[in-house]
Amino acid sequence: MMDIEGFRRAGYAAVDQICDYYASLQGNEHPVAAQVEPGFLSKLIPSEAPQHGEDWSVIEQDYQTKIMPGITHWQAPNFMAYYPCNATFEGGLADLHAAMISNPGFNWTCSPSVTELEIITLDWVAKVLGLSDDFLSTSPSGLGGGIILGSASEVCVTMAIGARERALRALAEEHPPPQTDSTNSAAAGPSNAAKAIAASATVLANSALSKWRGNLASRLVMYGTTQTHSIAAKAAIILGLDFRALEVTKEDGFALRGATLRAALLEDQSVGRVPFMLVASLGTTSSGAVDNLQEITEVAKDFPSLWVHVDAAYAGVALALPELREQCYSDALRHVDSFSTNLHKWGLVQFDCSPLFLRDRGVLSSALTVTPEYLRTRQGDAGSVLDMRNMQIPLGRRFRSLKIWFVLRSYGVQGFQEHIRRGIKCADVFAGLMGEDERFEMVAPPNFALRVFRLTSAGAAGGEDVDALNRRFWDMLQTRNSELLLTQTVLPDVGFCIRLVPGSTLCREEHMHAAWKVVKECADKTLGVQ
Amino acid sequence: MMDIEGFRRAGYAAVDQICDYYASLQGNEHPVAAQVEPGFLSKLIPSEAPQHGEDWSVIEQDYQTKIMPGITHWQAPNFMAYYPCNATFEGGLADLHAAMISNPGFNWTCSPSVTELEIITLDWVAKVLGLSDDFLSTSPSGLGGGIILGSASEVCVTMAIGARERALRALAEEHPPPQTDSTNSAAAGPSNAAKAIAASATVLANSALSKWRGNLASRLVMYGTTQTHSIAAKAAIILGLDFRALEVTKEDGFALRGATLRAALLEDQSVGRVPFMLVASLGTTSSGAVDNLQEITEVAKDFPSLWVHVDAAYAGVALALPELREQCYSDALRHVDSFSTNLHKWGLVQFDCSPLFLRDRGVLSSALTVTPEYLRTRQGDAGSVLDMRNMQIPLGRRFRSLKIWFVLRSYGVQGFQEHIRRGIKCADVFAGLMGEDERFEMVAPPNFALRVFRLTSAGAAGGEDVDALNRRFWDMLQTRNSELLLTQTVLPDVGFCIRLVPGSTLCREEHMHAAWKVVKECADKTLGVQ
Structure with a gap:
């Protein structure tokens, strides 16, 4: 294992190797795509870990000779596949620092800088992209703000959970939960027989509540187009909800139009379904199409149950250019409910780094807050800090804002x-x-x-x-x-x-x-x- | 922005700073917990990004003087809160290399080494922990193997999606989906009127299918104990499913016993509910309790719909010690369905790194595979490689196995x-x-x-x-x-x-x-x- 001086030597050497690598990328010295066959690595690496520690010089060498030939060079100038996955030296240094002060960042107290720098840099990003003040932590409503998640797909699922709960709360007002005997259980008293009766009443009550909830949830519909990234359909699959892919045409540049959306929403409503979320694309994967957000936000005014999320995974960073804002419907963007872009694609920040901005971040925290005693803190209890675990699926979170900064x-x-x-x-x-x-x-x-x-x-x-x-x-x-x-x-x-x-x-x-x-x-x- | 020689200087300097930092941790020179008040950082950092790039020397200095005072030192020897979040020099170097060859790793072809090293190192970890061969990529069944996810919470949700789909497939055999008119839509022909009829038939069919599915899903129950980490209840909330927390006692060392589990399963079955997943704990957060896996796996034999997942987030790494295996019910562990531990806690690998091992990894891929044209590859189509996006919620994935290696x-x-x-x-x-x-x-x-x-x-x-x-x-x-x-x-x-x-x-x-x-x-x- 490595001590401090061993790390100094190994760290310098790693930096030198990376310098050599980038010089070789500039010189086009690598095949862009890895030229290896499936299973190549298992021929080069033993099938179990060594009993005794090995010298770093051997490990370092193996990284170059065994791992690197199986790397496709996404940073090479002639990589033009999928979408870019930018790396920068600054981002790499941030990842190194973050790794060496490793902490799981779930609460403000885990490391206050992790939460606070995230809030600050998200505001920076929103301003660089010219987003509405409503998406800032300093929004007039006091409800705006964001969170950095790992990918557009994680964003899509997370946002869908928030939008689902928002729609279910509204539905529950019209269709209140069934009356159950669960109140009896608290009053049942301490005897074993009474406990058993109470327990079985609880089971029945839970069963009735689940059916009620499942019935309401089965009415919800998520929308996208045939061009929306598959992450939206996958989010619906993950949550067990329905996804409807609307048609788009070459004539419309593969973008969703308001009339198509309105017709689908009315059609679903007519059979008792409840539109709860639209994943609108700002830059589709297949053609970079931008859904007509001007028309979409007009239509959405008539469907208050619909949460409009804009997935700008690739193209969102183009909003940094004033000359492209009209093409991106930046005026209409002021009226959507949430917006996300992947800085790790074309935005110079290493994978993974997907900021999500919301007009009302409470939609996430009211869906995702769970606080057992061992996660309580003085500052969290006082409400003086934001505990970001409550706006995401996982508990732990890396220090991603450092690379943005x-x-x-x-x-x-x-x-x-x-x-x-x-x-x-x-x-x-x-x-x-x-x-x-x-x-x-x-x-x-x-x-x-x-x-x-x-x-x-x-x-x-x-x-x-x-x-x-x-x-x-x-x-x-x-x-x-x-x-x-x-x-x-x-x-x-x-x-x-x-x-x-x-x-x-x-x-x-x-x-x-x-x-x-x-x-x-x-x-x-x-x-x-x- | 930084060029190659700028990175060489900045990289050496970062390495030196990290060396100084670890020397100071050894010397107890830092307060363990950050001594700052909520909002401290917004007083030190401007509210928007600079228009022009700044010198690295200024940024580097600000990291030390503005960010570090707000860091709680999880690597300090006197940090004994929550659970450890180990950092090692080796892991930090891996994160640096991974950042500089940044790629989203969703398919084998994205960078073959990323997928292949993950398969190899997961086998290494399984062997170090003495897990059953059934969890290896080389399992006798050909179905075993694992994936590295970001956290025990992500593992829990992901595993619950797989277990839910497994249970729903079984339920669907008893309760087949409703007959619908959706077959008409294909035959409806090209006229606009025919298309409209077909479309509305599709909407009705989808509505009926959603109700059928929602009804089945509302019967599913996930189990844990009052001591199971809140990630299990949160997973159930995320998926809109029911979670039941079983009682444990001080007398039993806060561990789940077989009789308690059996009684609950029978009780739920008696009212038509379907037990689909148990999150058993190997090391609870509040007391490190190990649920009685011997008894649990015996009970589970009688409930084939129940997927037994072992959350060993903290304590799983203790299986590396032969003298602790009995305490961890390592014999019974051979019979559970899935097992996960966080190497980023006590396991020397930087956050985030949560290997999940499954007896049948197809349970994940049959629940999570979505393949649009732009994600197809020659090797994926041929079935000669594992595309790991199909075993997880997000699409993209970082090169986490490098730090394990x-x-x-x-x-x-x-x-x-x-x-x-x-x-x-x-x-x-x-x-x-x-x-x-x-x-x-x-x-x-x-x-x-x-x-x-x-x-x-x-x-x-x-x-x-x-x-x-x-x-x-x-x-x-x-x-x-x-x-x-x-x-x-x-x-x-x-x-x-x-x-x-x-x-x-x-x-x-x-x-x-x-x-x-x-x-x-x-x-x-x-x-x-x-």
Whole structure:
């Protein structure tokens, strides 16, 4: 095991290795995608832990020679798959410090700085993105604020729990719980027979309450579109609730329109169902579409049971650019109930870091507060602090705000904006090159730094189905995944197509020229051009 | 923003600061509990992010002068509150490396090493703890294995989702879903009128299915005891299911007995309820109690719908010591359905790191798998890899296995065992000192490194209620929280009492003498002894 001086040596060496790694990423020295086969690592590592501690020099060496070859380089400039997963030096140092003062952060008292820095940096982020004051810890209502969770999926489930309880409380006013005998149990007295009667009365009462509650919950419906990330449907599955995916069209840029939403809400209401949550997308995964929040917030006014959550996992950080706010319906964003974005995607902060902002954070805490004696504190009892465990599913929480603080201070708002603008510029460079080649079409509007394209049927020989053609093209692109990494999707009214998303901190225009060269060569090969 | 050479300088400096910090912890130079008031940090930090990037030297300095004073030192040798939250140098270096190759790890292809090292290190941990082969990735059934989640609470909710779906599948065989018109919708044809009819038939069908499902789910009951951590009740609240807390007694050491469990299961079954999950505790928070797994697994044989999950958040790592396995019912552990422990408590691995082991990991993946086109991969489609997103609530996941690998290799199994043994020895030293002072009583059996005590009524003057006496004593102890940090709890048949849990990597016998001195002085003051 390592002592303080051992850590000094190992720490310096790790820093040097990371410096070498980033220099090699800049020099394009790694295959972007790991070139290993399933099961490769079990051939390199023993099947049980060593009895005696090993020298750090051996472990350090093994990290480089055994683990790193199985790493796909999300920080490489030619990684343009999925969405970016930015790393910054500042964020890495924050994670190191947080690891060395490790604490589970569930209550304010666990480490006051952990809770307080989170409140402060969330306000910073809200202001950088130009969100409404209603989402600040200093909101006029006194109810606004946020929490940093681990991912957009965790946000979606957590928010759904809050929205469900809010809807159930409203429903319970119309449909009060059944009268039960549970009050008898308190009065039943101390004899064993009386206790048994009381206990069985309690069981019956609980059973009746569960049925009542289950019946109400089974009326709730969550909404999204066919383009909403699967995290919304998964949240509904997790909570055992219904999810309805509304249709969107290519004509509308794959965005949800108000009329579609209103029709669905009315239809469900007409059969006694209760709309409790809409997951609106600000930047869908397949095409970067932004649901029409202007129309959605208008419709939502007529459906008070509906909680409007905006999932801006990827594109939320683009709100840092004033010139993109209109495209993001920033005016309408003032009227939604909650908003979240993943700073760990395009926002320079290491995974995981998903701020969630709410107009009324009490919706979470009234659904999620459980306080046994061993979690009580003087400050918590006095109500003078926020115990963040009460706004989330888990109890413990890492010190994630430190990385936001380090990054925003070191980059400044302008540095943050430059990074986002550079990503979009890179995407435009690629699209410009592709635009000169008529064998390709862009199949979705250019949203943020995402470009979605495919080969056109004009390029297909002998009447080959255009989807089949593009799947062959995709297979070809995958053979070049050491030089360029992309991912695929399927869009309604389009079919199979390919996504390209620059966004690494190292990506520059020259990498877009290199990317276009790979794409063009694969197209040539797919189409049989020599 | 920081470039490569800037990171080299900043990284070395951070390592040096951490070395200084650990030297100061060894020298007891910090107050254990942060000595700050609510709101302290907002007075020190501006309310918005800077427009222009700041020099790292300023940020680094602010971390030391503004953040650190609000940190409670969980790594300090005199931190004996809650449970430990171990940090090791090895774990910190792993977190640094993981941050700098940041990737969201949801699929094998995201970075093959992330998935493969997790499978390997989970097997290592299972072997160190002497778990049954059924929980290994190489289990005879081919179904065993695990996943690293973030906390025991996340484990509990995730496992409950799997167990719920398992129980609902069985219930659905007896109570099949309602016949609906949803098949019509596919055949409805392309006209708008036909589409509208089909759509509304779908809504009715979904409504009927939701009611059917809600009705079945409302029959499910989760079990624990009054001593089970609140994460179990919270999991039930999150999923909208019923949780029943069974009584335990001081006589039984606050552990669940088989007869109590059987009676409750039968009682619920008799009114049509379906027991679907028991959260059994191996080391409760209030007293370290171990539920009688021998009796519980016997009872469970008669209730096939019941999934037995063992929450060994704190004490699971004690299974690394052969001499403690009997106390942990290690034979009976072979027959439970799932087991989890937090390596980030007493297990030398930084927060967060909660391995969950299952006899049948398909129970999770059949409940949690959702695969849209943009998450499909060649290897995933071929079934040749495990995509771990399908065994958890969130999509993304950090590279947590790296810290397990670094720690277990650097400490070796023997080093790991020594750490656990030292914690128990420290607790024994304290208990020995207290045992010579008859004003105190230990109110629970000595479990692992947890000791629970209070002042006896013999020490109370003028007939003061013993709970009131101990609350005064507790207030007194809190005034000394810069020297020693403890936490409080309430035990059935006992009342208010105080917990002490040594377990920091820096804690040695001398710190137990110092702790006893503080406790004794506070008792003297509480009892009016000069």
